[in-house]
Amino acid sequence: MATLEKLPNLKILRLTMAFFGKNMICSERGFPLLQSRILHWLEIIEEWKVEEGAMPSLRRLKFQFCCNLSTIVDGLRFVTTLQELEIQAMPKTFKHQVDIGGEDFYKVQHVPPLIFSNCCGN
Structure with missing residues (x-):
């Protein structure tokens, strides 16, 4: 992530089975022009941290098949540009x-449409 977040013109990032750590961090001022981020089939990831000031242009975020991610990141409350959050094929508890x-709704209450689909299991 440290390398990707410094790419000055990156606007779309789709990670599909491409991150193998348990913790992912988006640093302050990271991903300055990123507009769309899709986290797909990242089964190992357990925690994603977004620091204040990261992804200041993000409009769309999608989680799909990230089954070990236990909670939505606190730092999303700082991403005021977020217009769409899609949660697909995630555990019902998430x-x-x-x-x-829900106990984490305050982190994403500023996002107009919360889209849920195929959430099942625990």
Whole structure:
């Protein structure tokens, strides 16, 4: 991530089985022009940290098949440009935490459409 987040013109990032660590960090001022980020089939990732000031242009974020990710990142509350958050094929527990009334909803309440699909399991 340290290398990718410094690419000055990166606008779309789709990670599909391409990150093998348990912790992912987006640093302050990282991904300055990123507009769309898709995290797909990252089964090992358990925690994703977004520092304040990271991804200042992000408009779309999608989680799909990141089954060990236990919670939505706190730092998303600082990404005020986020217009769409899609959660697909994630555990029901993750969905319930993020959905209206969930303990993590405050982190994404500024995102107009929260889109959930195929959330099942625990």
